[in-house]
Amino acid sequence: MKHARYREHVAGVVCLALAAAVAHAWPGYDFEQWRQVSTWTKPSLDTPQTGRADLVPLLELAGEPPGRIDEIRAWEQRTTEITDVISRILGRPNDLHAPPLEVRVLTEETHDDHVRQHIRIRSEPDDWIPAYVLIPRPLPAGPLPAMICVHQTSARGKDEPCGLTGKPDLAFARQLVRQGFVCIAPDMIGFGERIPDGTLPYHDSLAFYRRHPQWSFMGKMVWDMGRVLDYLETLPAVDPLQIGCIGHSHGAYTSLFAAAFDKRIAATIASCGFNTFRDDPDPHRWSHLTALIPQLGLYLPDKAAIPSEWHQLLAMIAPRPLFVWYATSDKIFPDTQGLDAVFHDVGTVYGLYGATDDLAWHSFDGPHAFPDTGRELAYRWLGERFFPAGYIATPPADLAQWEQCRPILQRRIRQTLGELPAQNPKLDVTIIETQRLDRYERRLIEYVVGPDERVRAYLCLPHARQTAAPAMLVLHQTVPEGKRESVGLTGDPRLAFAADLAERGYVTIAPDSITAGERIDRFGPFDTRGHYLRYPALSAMGKMLVDAQRALDVLAQTEGVDSARIGAIGHSLGAETALMLAAFDDRIQATVASCGYATFAAEKSRLRWARDRWFSYMPKLRGTFELGRLPHWDWDDVLRLIAPRAVLQHTTREDNIFPQSISAYEAGEQARTIWRLYGQEDRFANLLKPGRHEIARETLDEIYAWLDRQFRQ
The missing domain is CATH 3.40.50.1820 (Alpha/Beta hydrolase fold, catalytic domain)
Structure with a gap:
């Protein structure tokens, strides 16, 4: 109880710090100390984005005049190059191999509409991911879609998405389990149960970097999300083709990076999670103020020297469904006025796959938040892409069962086919x-x-x-x-x-x-x-x-x-x-x-x-x-x-x-x-x-x- 009360106390400190746009580094993390601990060396990455103050168009081909990528093969070759660049910036772990999947169920509570399990998933030989798993009850026949619900920058960690504390607006897991989704809310590294007693988020970051001197927190979060996916795929109640992720702020960029690097994530919802490095008035937030990607700090203050950009990461997700919500008066990620053009460019990649109907972005004139209007749009969008419960995968026993299955089956095939016109001339x-x-x-x-x-x-x-x-x-x-x-x-x-x-x-x-x-x-x-x-x-x-x-x-x-x-x-x-x-x-x-x-x-x-x-x-x-x-x-x-x-x-x-x-x-x-x-x-x-x-x-x-x-x- 003492630790829980402390976490409630520091949560207020965290939110206040965020409201002030994090003017100073988190206690327990120091960029210069990271440089002393890290053995990561800045690679020589001469990419099309390097040296440009603007964003290089995703499909642009070098030449005079510039050409344009117009087929999937050429784009996927470029994606391989982009992935390599971003991977080299995120770094790599120190002699880490995924251990056999091991999950421990600590507690289980039954509620009116769901069961909540408190579990731990082995991530590394000596590191575990605490998480809550919410399973609808009664459990319908057939596997269900699942969502990984990632918390914001809050010491509460996974408690907030589950509605146990914090902002009701961000209780994604509790909201989605009531809509028939299996939900898991993990603590990301440096949050929730992964904060050492008596400290704030990121406090133990240097200990992490001593263990993995060439890696990054962001790389570690991508790894941990992969382990969460490994676990979800073992659950009989989960449809492995319908696992998505959702998050606000810290949860948003975690979800985006995870989806970019793991194709098992079938749909992504991200709220207020980024601005481009070049439009960000202070990109040091990624390297100096937090422990997320300290490697970026070696390119700063010359933002144009950063060899990759957010639009490239987003395009790595194509053609899988992506929904992004962002605020025009966001004080955490300010100056978002250029994001509309970013998403139009990302849309050109989705277009190669006939999939622009699966890319959605919405801005609102407000602060760093995911209000009811945004979540309603996101959940409706998600419901149009993931199956409802009760999908019949085997031949039906009678006509009544078939009539239930038929429209769901048509809808799934239509989703593969794309956006059919509503009216014909x-x-x-x-x-x-x-x-x-x-x-x-x-x-x-x-x-x-x-x-x-x-x-x-x-x-x-x-x-x-x-x-x-x-x-x-x-x-x-x-x-x-x-x-x-x-x-x-x-x-x-x-x-x-x-x-x-x-x-x-x-x-x-x-x-x-x-x-x-x-x-x-x-x-x-x-x-x-x-x-x-x-x-x-x-x-x-x-x-x-x-x-x-x-x-x-x-x-x-x-x-x-x-x-x-x-x-x-x-x-x-x-x-x-x-x-x-x-x-x-x-x-x-x-x-x-x-x-x-x-x-x-x-x-x-x-x-x-x-x-x-x-x-x-x-x-x-x-x-x-x-x-x-x-x-x-x-x-x-x-x-x-x-x-x-x-x-x-x-x-x-x-x-x-x-x-x-x-x-x-x-x-x-x-x-x-x-x-x-x-x-x-x-x-x-x-x-x-x-x-x-x-x-x-x-x-x-x-x-x-x-x-x-x-x-x-």
Whole structure:
């Protein structure tokens, strides 16, 4: 009790010191003494940022005139360089290897809506991280999202995020556990239980630097956050793909550094945690006034000599979700007026991944605080990116359970795809040319798919068609000729679906996909760099979905089309698009997908879906795949979302594009259970045929006969 009362006393001292913008170093820490203890030597780092008073644009390439990074590969090469520079400034520990994970539960208390455990996590052989773990009760089925709630610069440490003392505004763990998150609030080094009795924060910093003379407090905090992540990943109640961090002030910069260096952190919320070193009127706060990054002090007072900057650290987090709140009248981190430009620059990196929708920043005219308005925005933003409790990862037992799962699954896939437009402009369909063939008329048309973007497609209209005919959207494979193959003007005649079906009495439309046919831009066929420059918040797969929906709009307004009998068909790339379209657009009543995928779980080359150059379908998945993990959805889930509408999936055994193609057939059999729940199993056909990445003519006849049964009986 004596120590607890002392901590309450020094907390007031800490807050008063912060309010005065920390004019003097913390008692127990002295920069000159650090220099005597430390063996860290200032590296020679000649970086693009070195010597510049302004911030070097993140995507700028040296040269006259300067160039610009426009693909993920080049950016990730630069990220490696940035990471190396910041790592060298943070320093390295002295002969430290992560010990086996060891956790001790000291106490456990049950409250109305959660259980709170007091634990210790072994960080180093002779160092432990005290923490509180808050687990919702009653505990719902299925793993939950988790948040690491990092305290501000307060001697109270972890007590404040848990609402045990301090400011209610900063009780993140208590607030989020009530929203269904597992929360952990650790004491960072120099705070809470890690303050020696009778002292203030940072008091034992020199002892730390004697133990690790080439390291930094900031580096140690990144290490400790990694150990906290190691622990969270062992909890059955925690979804390891949904671990985020949140913090104000000290908690903010701790969270940002941790997220930059550990890709397991899936979302970050930071309030009032920094200003750029170059705009900071006193960057000595990082080196002389606190023990955080004393190495920075060797570059000062010449701020331009600092070889890295905050915008580079923030960009290391991309494309993972990042929310930042900052104050325009912040006396701890003053002169924040330049941060808006910083985040716009960081947004250019997010744009390479089609992920600008996951970067949010807000300023408010107020002091160093995270008020209700800011936290409400942050929690709403977080809730749009992390699953609610009760996600069903296994096939549901009944329709009621499936109806609960379905919208969550759609939402998760949408998050991967990016920000789909809420409204579409007027189609403005124009006929470019018309050609009359034996059984149908083929029109080359043009229509609007987005702002200042028009697409050309072939519209095939049978001569002798019913008053209201069935219609099919035909989506081509990965060929530069695009739509021309779909109507038999070039390429594989077995893939001339639009021409074949028009001869059978279907109205068909065959558009060019992005970067194909007449949509090839200066980067070349299926190079998506141009797409991400135009649509920085939308993946290429998301754009293909949006464009396919616009083609459906054209079909729906075409005279003589039965809007209740519209389907989609595609091979390879076209199959993927057709499945995704049917999963999100109920206007599709029958879908044919041929040789479209191997499941993520079986795929040996998963990064084909999130390439760093050329055709990058869904680049937000890169981090997940690079960690050797699987996302929350796979292609069998896409199939399930289409039920109970009709689907025919065609898979070949020796597919040379998708060597693990048998997994697609197996996914179909797993998805079949949903059709069975609806009593519509006869509407799902799952074909497994011999052959490579192709459709045999006899299989094509089987597919057309199946379509006729769906639309003509």
